[in-house]
Amino acid sequence: MAGGAYLVIALFFGLSGGVVGKLKGSSFWLWFLIAGVIPVFGLLAAVVYRFDSDEPRRQCPRCGRVVMLHDALCTGCGNELDWVDADERLAVER
Numbered sequence: 001m002a003g004g005a006y007l008v009i010a011l012f013f014g015l016s017g018g019v020v021g022k023l024k025g026s027s028f029w030l031w032f033l034i035a036g037v038i039p040v041f042g043l044l045a046a047v048v049y050r051f052d053s054d055e056p057r058r059q060c061p062r063c064g065r066v067v068m069l070h071d072a073l074c075t076g077c078g079n080e081l082d083w084v085d086a087d088e089r090l091a092v093e094r
């Protein structure tokens with residue numbers, strides 16, 4: 001019974017994640033699999049996926065980690081980051 005319930009949940013989240021991924025221009029089956037294997041987080045990942053990839057990024061001068069442009073602290077080394085001008089933005093492949 002528990003296995004059957006899990007299957008229904010996995011299928012439900014898989015379909016939701018797949019549809020969301022497809023709507024955002026990604027692969028339906030990729031997100032179907034992700035959301036099906038890790039139901040809640042997979043769906044959340046599909047939902048935030050595009051916003052995340054649209055965000056401008058830059059590189060931390062200390063450790064070289066690529067972080068969000070609006071981040072005040074480096075998520076890799078904790079280095080405090082200054083606000084950067086547009087020409088310093090790092091072009092990251094989509």
Ligand SMILES: [Zn+2]
Nearest residue numbers: 060063074077
């Ligand atoms: Zn850093």
